[in-house]
Amino acid sequence: MTDAAGSSLSVPAPKPDGSGTVAATRGHWAEFRGLSVDLGGRRVLNDLNATLGGRCVGLLGPNGAGKTTLLNTLLGFFKPSAGHARVFGRDVVRDSAGVRQLIGYMPERDSFVGGMTGVRFVRMMGELSGLPRDDALDRAHEAFFRVGLGEARYRKVETYSQGMKQLAKLAQAIAHGPRLLFLDEPTNGLDPPARSRMLQLVRGIRDTGDTRLVVSSHLLRDVEECCDEVLILKNGRIASVCDLESERRSNRKFLFLQIKGAQERFVEGLVALGCEVGMPNRRRLRAVLPADVEIADLYALAAELSVQIRQLDHKRDSLEDIFLRAMDDAAVGETGSTP
Amino acid sequence: MSLRQHGFRTHAGPWTRSVARPLVIARYNLSGVFASRLFTIFYVACFLPSFLCMVSIYLRYKLETFVGFTGNAWHEFTRADILDDWLYYGILQPSEWVAFLIVLVVGPSLLAPDLKDNAMPLYLSRPVTKLQYLLGKLLVLLTLTAAVTWLPGLLLVLANAYYADDGWLMDNLTVPFGLVGSCLVWTACLSIIALALSAWVRWRPAATLGFLGLFVIGSAIGNLFRATSGDWYGSLLILWDAIDVVGRDLFGANPSELMPLPWAWASLAAPTALSFWALLRRIRAYEVVR
Numbered sequence: 088m089t090d091a092a093g094s095s096l097s098v099p100a101p102k103p104d105g106s107g108t109v110a111a112t113r114g115h116w117a118e119f120r121g122l123s124v125d126l127g128g129r130r131v132l133n134d135l136n137a138t139l140g141g142r143c144v145g146l147l148g149p150n151g152a153g154k155t156t157l158l159n160t161l162l163g164f165f166k167p168s169a170g171h172a173r174v175f176g177r178d179v180v181r182d183s184a185g186v187r188q189l190i191g192y193m194p195e196r197d198s199f200v201g202g203m204t205g206v207r208f209v210r211m212m213g214e215l216s217g218l219p220r221d222d223a224l225d226r227a228h229e230a231f232f233r234v235g236l237g238e239a240r241y242r243k244v245e246t247y248s249q250g251m252k253q254l255a256k257l258a259q260a261i262a263h264g265p266r267l268l269f270l271d272e273p274t275n276g277l278d279p280p281a282r283s284r285m286l287q288l289v290r291g292i293r294d295t296g297d298t299r300l301v302v303s304s305h306l307l308r309d310v311e312e313c314c315d316e317v318l319i320l321k322n323g324r325i326a327s328v329c330d331l332e333s334e335r336r337s338n339r340k341f342l343f344l345q346i347k348g349a350q351e352r353f354v355e356g357l358v359a360l361g362c363e364v365g366m367p368n369r370r371r372l373r374a375v376l377p378a379d380v381e382i383a384d385l386y387a388l389a390a391e392l393s394v395q396i397r398q399l400d401h402k403r404d405s406l407e408d409i410f411l412r413a414m415d416d417a418a419v420g421e422t423g424s425t426p
Numbered sequence: 427m428s429l430r431q432h433g434f435r436t437h438a439g440p441w442t443r444s445v446a447r448p449l450v451i452a453r454y455n456l457s458g459v460f461a462s463r464l465f466t467i468f469y470v471a472c473f474l475p476s477f478l479c480m481v482s483i484y485l486r487y488k489l490e491t492f493v494g495f496t497g498n499a500w501h502e503f504t505r506a507d508i509l510d511d512w513l514y515y516g517i518l519q520p521s522e523w524v525a526f527l528i529v530l531v532v533g534p535s536l537l538a539p540d541l542k543d544n545a546m547p548l549y550l551s552r553p554v555t556k557l558q559y560l561l562g563k564l565l566v567l568l569t570l571t572a573a574v575t576w577l578p579g580l581l582l583v584l585a586n587a588y589y590a591d592d593g594w595l596m597d598n599l600t601v602p603f604g605l606v607g608s609c610l611v612w613t614a615c616l617s618i619i620a621l622a623l624s625a626w627v628r629w630r631p632a633a634t635l636g637f638l639g640l641f642v643i644g645s646a647i648g649n650l651f652r653a654t655s656g657d658w659y660g661s662l663l664i665l666w667d668a669i670d671v672v673g674r675d676l677f678g679a680n681p682s683e684l685m686p687l688p689w690a691w692a693s694l695a696a697p698t699a700l701s702f703w704a705l706l707r708r709i710r711a712y713e714v715v716r
Contacts, residue, residue, distance in 0.1 A: 162551050164711040184444065184553040192551035198544045202458055214450045215552045217441035226437075245543075259548065264436035269551075296436055 115140035116267065116299050117161070121170030124153075124160050131156045133323040134170070139301075141316025141330070143293045146303040147410060148320035154303040155195060157320070158269050162192060174267065188217060191265035193256045195272040195303075199244040206231055206240040209259045216263035223262070230258040234288060250281040257288065268292065271303045282309075289313045311406040319413040327413035331406065342382070342401060344372040348394035356388045447554045451562025456569065459532055469574070472528065475520035476578035482516060483582060487589035513601060514679045517582055518608055521575035522669060525613045526641075528570050533620025534633030536563045541628045541708070550711040560621070560705060567617040568610070576609035600678030608673035615665070615698045622701035625708040641665065661685040661693070668693035 115138040124132040132153045146154045159165050161174055163183035172179045174186050200208050206227045213223035231240040234254040239247065244255055253273065260268060273289065274282045290313055293300055304310050310317060311331070319326040346353055354372065357364050360380050365373040376382075382399070389396050460466055540546060549559050583602050587595035595602075620637050627633040644663045652660030661667040661684045671682045671690035685693070 159712060162711070164547075164550065184555070187551060188441070188553045190551065192547065194544070194547045194551075196544050198548050200545045200548070201539045201543045202461075203454075207454075211450065211454045212548060212552070214442070215447055215549065215554050217553060218437060219440065219442055222437070222439060266436060298436065 116175050117144075118173045119170065120172075122160070122167055122172050123169040124156055124165050125168040126156065126165060130168075131323050132160065132167075135325055137318060137325055137328050139316065139318065139328075141299075141314065141332075143289070143300040143302060143314045143316070145310030145314035145317040145331075146301055146320070147307065147310055147317050147406075148305070148326070149414075150305060151322075152320040153323040154305075154320055155271055156323075158192075158271055158301065158303055161186070162190065162269070163187060189266045191216075191260035191263065191268045193260040193268070193270045193273060195275060197249075197252055198256060199252065201243075201245050203244060204241045205236060205244050205247070205255050205258070208244050208255070209262045212259040213262040216265075218263050226262045226264070227258075230262040231255075233261070234258045235284060249276045250278065253277060253281070253285065257285070261292065264296075264298075266298060268298055268300045269303070270300060272305070273302060274304070274306060274309050286312050307406045307410055317406065317409070319410060321414055326416065327409065329409055329413075334409070340376045340378070342374045342376065342385075342399060344374060344385075344396060344400075345370055345398035346372065346389070346394050346396050348389075349392055350394075352392050353389065353394045356392060357385070360384060360388065444553060444558075447552075448558045448562035448565055451549075451554075451559060452565035452569065455536060455563065455566045459535075459566065459570070465531065468531065469528075469570070472524045472574040473578065475524060476517075476574070476582060479516040479520070479582050480585060483585050483589060513583070513586065514674070514677055517579045518605060518673055518677055521579055521605075521609055522612055522666075522673070524574050525571040525609065526616060528574070529567055529613065529616040529620050530634060530637055532570060533567060533617060534624045534627075534630045534637060536566060537621050537624040537709075538628050538630045538633055541625060546709065547711045556706060556709045559709060563621055564614070564617055567620070568613055571609065571613045575613070576606045579605045579609070598678065600676070604673070604675075604677035607676045608669065611672060611676075611694065612669045615669075615694050618698050618705065619701045622704045622708070625705055658683075658685045658689075662689060663693075665694065665697070 117137075117139040119135040119137050122132055122135040123130060135157070146157065148154050156165060160167060161172055161179050163179055163186065166180060175189055177186050177189075179186050200211065203211070206224075209227035209230055210223045213226055214220060218226060228237075228240065231237050234257050236251060236254050236258065239251060244252070247255060253276065257270070257273065260270070270289065274285050277285055286309060289300065289302065292298055293313065300313070302310060302313055315330070315332045317327075317329045317331060319329070350372075354364050354366070357372075357374055361377040362380065363375040367373055374385075385399075386396065388394075460469075540549070550556065580602055583595070583605065619640065620633070623636045623640070624630070624633040627636055644665065648660040648663035648667070650660070651663070652658065667682075667684040668690040671684050671687055672694065674680065674682050675687055675690075681687070684690075
C-alpha cells in the first residue's frame with residue numbers, strides 16, 4: 088500500500104502470473120486456475136488465475152480484452168486449452184450442463200426467437216432451463232413485469248425497440264431464477280433513461296436473494312454503479328482484481344483539507360486524534376483518519392482552535408483511476424520495463 | 427400476489443428432466459408451424475391420399491358384389507398383386523411424396539430464423555446440447571410427417587388385414603414394418619438435408635429453393651447420365667430412385683432394378699451424413715472469426 092496522492096490503496100497490483108485473489112476471504116463462487124483459451128489459432132485468454140466472490144462482479148477491459156470469451160468459456164461454449172474453471176464448485180467442462188442450469192445469460196448482441204410473443208419466448212426459455220410448464224408461464228409473466236415490459240408482453244419480440252429487446256433479453260435470463268447471472272454489455276444501445284432503468288434492475292437483482300451477477304462492460308460508470316468487485320482484463324490476461332467495496336470504505340477515511348488559521352496547532356490536534364497527517368504544500372493538508380475518528384471530530388477540533396475549514400475533500404480513487412492504473416501496470420508487465 | 431409485486435427469486439421447485447428439452451423445442455415449433463392457416467389447410471390436404479386409399483380398400487372388399495357394372499376393370503383391380511400394384515403404390519409412394527412436401531414447406535423455416543436472429547446463444551446457454559436442439563427440430567418434421575404417412579398407413583394396413591382373409595397380416599408382416607421403416611428413413615434423410623440447408627443459407631426462401639433445386643437438379647443430372655451412359659450410376663444422384671429401391675426391399679415388394687440395394691442405401695446415407703456433419707458445424711453459440 089502506498090501513501091496518499093492517489094496511489095493504490097487497496098488495489099492489489101497484478102502479480103507476475105496475472106492472478107488476483109480479492110475474494111479469497113469471502114465464500115467464492117468462481118475460480119480460475121491457469122485458464123487459457125485459444126480461438127482461431129490465437130490465444131484469447133492467457134493463464135487466468137483468480138477467485139471471485141462478489142455479489143456483483145464487473146468484467147472490465149478494452150475491446151478484445153477477452154471479456155465475452157471468458158463468459159462464453161464459463162458457459163461451456165469454448166473449451167479451455169489449458170487450466171480449468173469452476174463455478175459454484177462445478178467444473179465448466181466436465182459438468183457443463185450442471186453449470187448452465189445455474190446460469191442466466193443475457194448476450195451482448197440482439198438475440199431472440201422470432202415469431203413469438205415476448206411472454207411465449209421467455210416461457211420457452213424457462214422451460215428449456217428446466218422449469219415445469221406452469222411455473223415457466225408464471226415466471227415469464229413475472230419477469231416481464233419485473234423488467235417493466237408487462238404491457239408489451241403479448242407483442243411479437245421482433246417488433247420491440249432496441250431498449251425493449253434488451254429488457255426482453257434480461258427477462259429471459261432471470262425467468263428461471265438463476266443463481267448466477269451473466270450480463271454482457273447490458274446497457275448497449277440504450278438511451279439514458281433506459282440505461283438508468285437497466286442499472287436499477289441490475290442493482291435490484293443484486294440486492295435480492297442469493298443471485299450473483301457478472302456484468303461485462305466497457306463502460307466504467309455502469310460497472311461502478313452496480314458492482315462490488317471488478318476483474319479487469321487486458322489482452323487476455325488479468326490486469327487487476329479489485330474489491331470496490333473496500334476501496335470505497337478506504338476512500339471515505341482519506342481526506343484533503345484546506346484551512347485558514349492556526350495550521351500547526353490544528354495539525355497537532357489531528358495527530359493527537361490519531362490521524363496520519365501530511366502537508367503536500369502550505370495550503371493543503373492530507374489526513375488519513377483512524378477507524379474511530381469521524382469527520383465531525385475534525386469540525387469540533389477546528390471550532391475549538393478557531394480554525395476555518397475552507398475545503399474538505401474525500402480522496403476519490405474512482406474506478407477510472409483503478410482501470411487506467413491497471414492498464415498501465417499491465418502494459419509495464421508486458422514490456423517488462425520498470426516505471 | 428399480483429404479478430407486479432413479485433420480486434426476483436430463485437426457483438426452489440423441481441426441474442424437468444434433461445430428456446424433456448428436445449420435446450420443448452419440438453412443441454413450440456409445432457405450434458408455430460400451425461399458427462399459419464395456409465399450412466393447416468395444406469396439412470389437412472396431406473391426409474387425402476390416405477383417405478382415398480381407405481376408400482379403395484373398402485371398395486375392394488365390400489362393394490365387389492355391387493359394382494358388377496364396372497366389368498373387367500374392377501375385376502382386374504381386385505385381382506391385382508396386392509403388394510406391388512396396390513398397397514405399395516397406394517400407401518408408400520404417396521407417403522414419400524407427402525413427406526417430401528412437408529419437409530419442403532417446414533424444414534427450411536426451422537433453423538434459418540434461429541440463426542438469423544442469433545438465438546443460438548440463448549438455447550445453448552441453457553442445459554441443452556447441440557444434439558438435443560437438433561433432435562427437437564428433427565422431431566418437428568418426424569411428427570408432422572408421421573401423422574400423415576406411416577401412422578395412417580398402419581391404420582390402412584390394419585384395415586386391409588381386417589377385411590382380408592384370416593392370416594393376411596401374419597403372411598405379410600414385412601408390410602407394416604417396411605412402411606414405418608421406409609417412411610422414417612426417407613423423412614430422416616430429407617429432414618437432415620433440409621435442416622442443413624436451412625442452417626447454411628440462413629434465409630428461408632433460399633433454403634426452400636435450394637432444397638427443391640437439390641432434387642430437381644440431382645434428378646436431371648442423374649437421368650441425363652443414365653440416358654447417355656446406359657447404366658444405373660446416374661441413379662445415385664436421384665434420391666427418389668434410392669428410396670424406391672430401399673422402400674421396395676423393406677416393404678417386401680418386387681425389387682427395383684434402378685440400382686443395387688447397397689448402393690441405394692449408400693446413396694441415401696452419404697448426403698444425410700454430410701448434412702449432419704455440416705449441421706453440427708453450423709449449430710454453435712458463437713462464430714469464431716479467424
